[in-house]
Amino acid sequence: MGNKHVDAGQGSAAGPEESAEPGSSLPGSRQARQLRFSTNGIAAANRLDLWEHHNARALIPLDIRTMDESPLEAREVSLGYGSLRFAGVTGSAQIVERNERFIRRNPTDAIAVFFTLQGEALFYHRDGHESVKPGQAIIADADLPFMRGFSRGLKEMVLTIPRDAYMELSGGQPLLKPRVLDFNHGAASNQQLRALARLVSDTLAGQGASGRPACPEGSALELLGHLIAGGHSGSGVGHLATARSYIEDNLCDPELGAPRIAAGIGISERHLSRIFAEAGEPPGSYIRERRLELARDLLSDPARHATPVGAIADQVGFASQGYFARAFKARFGSSPLALRRQALQGPAR
Template identity: 60%
Template sequence: MSQHHLDAARRAVAGQGLDAEPAAQVHRSRPAKLLKFSTNGIPVTNRVQLWEHHNSRALISLDIRTMDEAPLRASEVNLHFPSLKFAEVKGSAQVVERNERFIRQNPTDVIAVFFALEGEAFFYYGDGHESLKPGHAVIYDADRPFLRGFSKGLHELVLTIPRDDYLELSGGKPLLKPQVVDFNRGKPLNRHMHALARLINATLAGKTQPGQTAAPERAEDTALELLGLLARGERGGANPGYLATARCYIEDRLDDPQLSTAEVAVAVGISERHLTRIFAEAGEPPSLYILGRRLEVARDILSDPAQRTMPVGKIAADVGFASQGYFTRAFKTRFGAVPLQFRKNTLSEFAP
């Protein structure tokens, strides 16, 4: 990471005068802070004001209005890294705006990425507008005027990055118009966005991503690598970004026995040789990584008391093995017992 980014990170840490609870350490020297907000228990007349106040200190300053007579319902979970901010936002019908006057009074100097999970929305900006549905993500400069509306409520993930850091990732290319990406579609650029959404969601939930030792500890660096791929919109990204996208794609396709290294490479947008080199640098070739993830998922199913009656053949098929015999041999090699014996040994401790 560049000296510029490190300086930005230090500035961010110095400026975080928020009441927060420690959540994790990013490389130990870079603490992340967790904040939470909910309108539950707040008097109806104060909800919009306090919702605006929370967003102002924890994410982006917004002028917020409800769209009907119903009391505002809203909640937010925020995770602050030295440079990036992650958030999960839920709320009832509302309009959020940053017009020119509001921006002059409340500058943010950040680029925001909004990931729509539930609910349709409209997005007006400058001389254009977008209709957004679940699965759409928007990258936009938060200091350019916009109006966003959620007629049936919202559920979204949000990421913000200082504008200077984004410009460094994009090679100095400013973001003059919103970039809309359908992160449920199949293009490599969309898959990078899908991987970024998956990373944010897992990190906020405190879950470990496949291939990571702990959920938050490298989340900011991985998110920056993925943002770099999105900002440049071309090849030449750093290997960790491609690795994160490849692992995300593999996770979504584990049940396909035809999943191959070549398919993953095409999905990510690099050559098979490049993909193999990236995985080798991380510790194992992609074929062994796929096999390992299948066996780990099968192990988790076999260890689950609620699924004690699921046939081994179905488990093998569900995790992408075309042959139950091969699954049994591979499982024994990995875990020292055939699946049925492993299940018996593991579930015996749950016996009454």
């Protein structure tokens, strides 16, 4: 295994950067506490110790080792919203561990959700082990012993919540064994987990779900409660986020409508209509708005300048080019062709 050693006087300025996240100041939202880390510019001998220090401060304390003598490569951005932590992590081959002795010294009282994006991860726990592939997530209590191995490196997202919050969401049922669920495997996907993965991704990208402002802390807890309940209970906020995630996945399908959305996320059409009404926008209007926004982006893309407007209308799910043109002008104040010409010409000088 790689050695961990810090040379005096080296790497002392290479710690994580902290800043307030630029973003929404909507009621109920919070400014994020942001921490960034990169091994770029850090002496190879210091990287493991500084990587451990960053994770202990920004996410979860870990005992980290490299697989060989190759210098560690790692990057992470983490956002703290209240008691929740959102993180995006990439790194070279490594092993991370929390054994019983380490946990006694470094308790977290947290539940962690690890979303694997690239690189298969082996997760060893006291009852066995799990192989977590890209498109899968593992949910585990960070204060129960585990070891994770990334033989080919990793790219993942992480969400942590206090155990007390999890216990409240679960009705007092502790998480005694890790759970592995799909969030990106088509029909096998858990829709609530898929919506949660989208929320984490959008939060790290600095935008609300589907490009709209959101309160990441509250929405994440709602979706986790929805996930723990198996999608059969929970508030309208959790159902709404799941429905919007389902719409994003199927936005360009012209057959997408309330019946299919309701069936896809396991609720009645009546309940679907009610939760969208509470949000101030019927499902059909929301779908049309998202399609028009996508069409605007495609029309503004120089790489698609030769694609006919009718083809773009079809690509984003409009069955009628005439209806698309009217809806587009009503929404953006100009025709699709006029917007394309303006976008390709650039700002007036």
